[in-house]
Amino acid sequence: MISCKKLSVGAGALAALVGCTSNKPEKPNIVFFFADDIGAECFGCYGGTEYETPNIDALARQGIFYSNMNAQPLSSPSRVQVMTGLYNDRNYVAFGYMNEDEHTFAQVAKQGGYSTAIVGKWQLGRDRAMLPKAGFDEYFCSQIEMYLESRGEWQTDRYANSMWDNNGERYDFAIYGPDAMQDYAFDYIDRKVASKERFLLYYTEPLVHTPHTTTPDDYDWDHNYDSRFIHGADTSYFKYMVKYLDKQVGDMVRHLKEQGVWDNTIFIFASDNGTSTRILSRTADGKEVRGGKGEPTYIGTHVPMIICWGDRLQGRRADHLADLTDILPTIADIAGVSIPDDWNLDGVSLYPELCGEEPNPKDLVLIHFNPLWPTTPSPKASRYAMDDTYAYFWDGRIYNYRTDPEFKDALMWDEAPEELRQQLKPLKDRVDEMADFYPDKPGAPRRFPYKTFYDFAPPQNPF
Numbered sequence: 449m450i451s452c453k454k455l456s457v458g459a460g461a462l463a464a465l466v467g468c469t470s471n472k473p474e475k476p477n478i479v480f481f482f483a484d485d486i487g488a489e490c491f492g493c494y495g496g497t498e499y500e501t502p503n504i505d506a507l508a509r510q511g512i513f514y515s516n517m518n519a520q521p522l523s524s525p526s527r528v529q530v531m532t533g534l535y536n537d538r539n540y541v542a543f544g545y546m547n548e549d550e551h552t553f554a555q556v557a558k559q560g561g562y563s564t565a566i567v568g569k570w571q572l573g574r575d576r577a578m579l580p581k582a583g584f585d586e587y588f589c590s591q592i593e594m595y596l597e598s599r600g601e602w603q604t605d606r607y608a609n610s611m612w613d614n615n616g617e618r619y620d621f622a623i624y625g626p627d628a629m630q631d632y633a634f635d636y637i638d639r640k641v642a643s644k645e646r647f648l649l650y651y652t653e654p655l656v657h658t659p660h661t662t663t664p665d666d667y668d669w670d671h672n673y674d675s676r677f678i679h680g681a682d683t684s685y686f687k688y689m690v691k692y693l694d695k696q697v698g699d700m701v702r703h704l705k706e707q708g709v710w711d712n713t714i715f716i717f718a719s720d721n722g723t724s725t726r727i728l729s730r731t732a733d734g735k736e737v738r739g740g741k742g743e744p745t746y747i748g749t750h751v752p753m754i755i756c757w758g759d760r761l762q763g764r765r766a767d768h769l770a771d772l773t774d775i776l777p778t779i780a781d782i783a784g785v786s787i788p789d790d791w792n793l794d795g796v797s798l799y800p801e802l803c804g805e806e807p808n809p810k811d812l813v814l815i816h817f818n819p820l821w822p823t824t825p826s827p828k829a830s831r832y833a834m835d836d837t838y839a840y841f842w843d844g845r846i847y848n849y850r851t852d853p854e855f856k857d858a859l860m861w862d863e864a865p866e867e868l869r870q871q872l873k874p875l876k877d878r879v880d881e882m883a884d885f886y887p888d889k890p891g892a893p894r895r896f897p898y899k900t901f902y903d904f905a906p907p908q909n910p911f
Contacts, residue, residue, distance in 0.1 A: 475560065476757065477713040478648040478782060480775065481700060483693055484523065484569060484657040487722035488750045489729050489737045490690055498729040499690040503698030504754065507717060509763045511756030512801065516836065518771040518813045519721050521741060521748035525817060526720040526772055527572055531582065533776030533793040537816040537882055541891045544900030546572040551791055553776040554583030557648040560783025563640055567633045568652030569606065575898040576616040588632040589613050590625060590654065596901050601679065606654040607661055608676035624664050626655055630696060634703050641707045648779070653696065656689040658724060663692040683726050711758030714782060714802065716775070719751040744817050744830035746853035757802055766801065769810045769836060774798050811835065812875055820891045822903045829887035833875035840875035842885045
């Protein structure tokens with residue numbers, strides 16, 4: 449048994465609680481690899497047959513494979529949720545924005561003695577000062593101060609000919625953004641290994657978000673220059689973007705192994721929402737699935753999650769409910785940090801099952817989906833809760849998402865059998881906690897003066 453201490457996070461200094469004994473090893477490094485706009489149906493391990501994902505599928509065989517993992521249906525809502533461990537009805541203010549006084553998993557990791565870095569997509573506030581306040585010691589990101597300004601005929605905001613904010617000191621030009629961010633991430637890992645510092649790396653991969661363009665591994669990258677840019681985008685390139693995403697996952701695992709820290713690293717792979725609705729994907733059961741990004745359906749929220757702890761874990765499947773609120777308490781548990789009760793987190797820690805213990809129970813998942821673009825109302829805003837079979841909506845609709853993942857065949861609450869209503873009462877009670885919900889209901893007020901890019905211009909077609 450290894451002696452450990454849990455730390456209590458407060459406004460001031462850390463307070464060590466009473467020492468405890470545990471069979472959990474010393475604190476590992478944490479790499480959270482967060483993909484963009486790709487649902488579970490795109491991966492072989494989830495039954496997909498359309499794309500090449502050998503590296504991610506291999507992780508699913510050796511780690512814990514979460515079969516019922518859920519995000520919000522759109523990026524910014526998911527990113528606020530994952531950073532804070534809270535459902536969006538409690539702290540979501542506007543698309544592309546997060547109040548800077550929120551508690552975040554990076555702050556928790558720092559309290560536990562970790563060096564912290566974010567590499568990749570930000571999209572939670574235009575002010576550079578936000579990232580250190582959110583708990584990151586280092587950052588190499590797009591979508592901070594210069595985002596819409598970097599788009600042009602021969603530029604993109606994240607892929608070919610893109611600009612990346614290097615710790616607020618300068619902008620770095622990237623021939624291909626995912627390669628530049630990978631270079632920074634590998635350098636960060638190398639420096640932390642050399643200095644023997646424990647680290648948390650939040651790797652917010654921009655792939656496979658639109659525009660669907662070529663990657664440096666594609667024939668058209670060199671032979672059709674326009675294919676690198678928005679005016680040359682085509683959904684036919686999506687499969688190459690998925691392949692490049694998978695390649696970057698494999699490269700990350702390989703680099704951790706080469707640096708000798710793979711077996712002391714917890715590697716989390718997940719995604720922020722479903723696939724673009726422009727994409728049709730085939731699955732092993734013969735179905736053709738249209739992506740559900742921006743859709744309040746199971747196709748829109750069902751995303752991959754795989755957790756590996758080097759080669760320590762025996763590969764297994766976890767069928768219980770999980771969602772993005774679980775990331776913060778999991779990182780807190782890994783870091784040995786005790787979260788104060790008044791944070792009232794919605795997530796549960798997944799760390800016990802990584803250590804071979806029974807998983808913490810999670811009775812429901814809440815989808816409070818209301819993007820709140822400053823310039824564009826969302827007609828698809830919805831509020832509903834899910835158990836392991838059903839979804840209950842704020843307006844009384846009930847769906848069996850196991851048989852109806854697109855939510856096409858509703859059963860109304862008043863028409864449901866009494867036995868089913870009793871079963872779903874916890875879902876209804878949670879949804880009814882906001883009794884006055886309606887689509888595009890205004891969010892909580894902003895508490896800080898900075899704005900989002902979408903305050904200045906309508907967003908691109910997000911679906």
